[in-house]
Amino acid sequence: MALTKTPVKGMKDILPEEMAVRDYAIALIKETYKTFGFTPIETPCVEHIGNLTSKQGGENESLIYKIMKRGEKLSLEGVSSPDELADNGLRYDLTVSLCRFYANNLDKLPNPFKALQIGNVWRADKPQKGRYRQFTQCDIDVLGESSMLAEIELITATSTLLGKLGFSGFTVRLNHRRLLKAMALSCGFPQESSEKVFIILDKMDKIGPEGVSTELIAAGLPPGAVEDYMGFFRPRADESLLERCAEKLLHLSGQAGGGNDGGGSALAEEAAGAGETTDAGDTAGDAGEIAAAVEDIRTVMACIESVRESIPADFRLVFDPTLVRGMGYYTGPIFEISLKEFGSSVGGGGRYDRLVGSFTSLQAPACGFSIGFERIISVLMDKGFTVPSPEKKIAFLAEKGLDKEELCAMLLEAGRLRGEGQKVLVAAKSKNGKHQREQLEKDGYTEVRSFNHSR
């Protein structure tokens, strides 16, 4: 009855060496995020299939591991599609479950609620190097906070964490869904072309402005509008990308100025908060909303710059009008962190003020940041990172001939050292002593003591 000794396709066993790095990173993540007031919570890995297939998850919904009904409910009778046999699935991210959790436990949670989740998610993706079908996600989210404090705290906390993990020289890119949409609409792109435009815009760092321009025209968008659109990404020498975007949008929407005089409240609530506007209702024309979005970005950038000295990492913070982020549920600022050691982003997030409302009549503002846990671990492993360990690791090797008293004396000494917090491995001495010693050294045991029969 030979069973299968390899893991299921696309999943992996985690060996001691990698596990040590993961445990170290998780402890540092928890310790760091807790100083920012984030609180660990956990949701079940298994979720209602209806919650997972509600069109919030984009492409991920086609990658769900579906779980079969059980007992009497599981019957082939009258079934025309296998999907009818599934009642649950494994979650593909932590955000859907978080919103369900928040809606379900609202009366027991503080307001705002700052959640930290570290957990496994599953996607039946094509297996490829470094990408697995079970992987760990690490999310922080602020629920119930409509002001930009949420964005500021999320970005500050994550930058601090990356610094503590030894990363530096990364770039935090910031955009706003409302500006992203307004830029496309203001140039005269038809509203229904938005998704198409964003997919092309998202390639900016790969194909450059000429490439984007060419593809937009090839996709059937009017060349004049495309030329106008590209102007957003070409600031004058004395102008920042944010100024360029603000000026051009406010000019187009017929309102001059819109800058901040520095004396207003920095903690305005998001103008297009939960449910106040819908995607269909977005227009390029609302100058007030555009000015508010620009001001939000200014606030976030100024505040993060001002706390830079408390963040143990060297990083750039930029407004990037080409940042898109795939998930359709974002409603406000969006952000992403990139690092040259990584092929792509090391984390990202944004504001999603309408997702909680799909679970309950209550609308609640929400904003989250997810870091690429598996990528961080693989970069640390590739770097040859070893976990700092202050303790000495000692191995006690017992010869087979030891009598009971000798064995007890050895165990007592091991117990004494363990009581002091030292790590003591007790093992029978193997026949191939040299090989055993080499293995122990490789394993970090700096001291090996043999216990032999003395009589």
Add this chain to the structure above:
Amino acid sequence: MALTKTPVKGMKDILPEEMAVRDYAIALIKETYKTFGFTPIETPCVEHIGNLTSKQGGENESLIYKIMKRGEKLSLEGVSSPDELADNGLRYDLTVSLCRFYANNLDKLPNPFKALQIGNVWRADKPQKGRYRQFTQCDIDVLGESSMLAEIELITATSTLLGKLGFSGFTVRLNHRRLLKAMALSCGFPQESSEKVFIILDKMDKIGPEGVSTELIAAGLPPGAVEDYMGFFRPRADESLLERCAEKLLHLSGQAGGGNDGGGSALAEEAAGAGETTDAGDTAGDAGEIAAAVEDIRTVMACIESVRESIPADFRLVFDPTLVRGMGYYTGPIFEISLKEFGSSVGGGGRYDRLVGSFTSLQAPACGFSIGFERIISVLMDKGFTVPSPEKKIAFLAEKGLDKEELCAMLLEAGRLRGEGQKVLVAAKSKNGKHQREQLEKDGYTEVRSFNHSR
């Protein structure tokens, strides 16, 4: 499009208060077991359905969450049972996956290998108070160690852990599968009645010796043999249960003595190690094997008694000839820890020298101990246990009217305190200030600072 806000049936959301206790317990478990040389590993939650339904898991195999095939492999055509649509399942324990892991990664692991696993398992059991369909297990196992050092280390480590978690007054009960079988056979019970006998014997602490005796006779076992059998559990005043068992078994098998003179090796390898005997071949008659099993129990008990001073808990260690343990895969010593605060056992385990062999041609001795993680957490929660926290928790509340400079100054101060390791929550001041303060106090924020617009 209202989604479902409650968790799936039988599973639960873990709120911050419980999560803090769980995180504390997990950190203490890892810290303690690491001093004994155990190394954390992880296996996927998803396992081959064939590995889960190989008759090793007893009753648990009927409780598996089955996962459907995906893509082209998922078709109703020619399917006569829904089971044919499943290729994977969620693991119901950590032992099956551990053996698969060990067989798969043998060349990369030290020998012996001491594994620590903390992970979720799933069983579609009838939901009831305190029992959930997703729950965390915590196992330590020693693989590749045939001597009693494995049992000694497992029991010492787990007793130490329970002491550190604040438990005391527990009882470690010890038995040996070979003695358990020999006792039944030596009285003349037919071999095929063993399972029936053990199910009744297992009720000893509930129905007492008279109850067991009555049920055995009612089950059709010969009254004379039953009377003889009950003699194992009634030692003379000057006799321990282990002496009683040893003397009676060795007398019946025709060999006198068999005691240990104290000078022999305490680290003999398990006589009936991996694959050397099979269940079918067990007889009551092999006096050598019985003497070895008795000696094993003596060694384990003597060694644990000798290190008692290094274990921070008051506990009893007893030989209990009525201890059965359900799983069919045990081959040697078995053990269980009971505690009056718990309805039933707080953990248990034993030697399973043949399980690794079902994954690979290699036979490897193995022994494990699983603690009842969820029960420990629920007792701690019921006790009102709060996690010791040396840090001060400070809340910074920002008034909506703050301007950007004031907001930045507040964030900078928060960053400075966080850099010192303090926990600082930054939140917008809510309209109901009194309620917010009360909530923060309940949450452990001992200091609350308000930041108001000063101009």
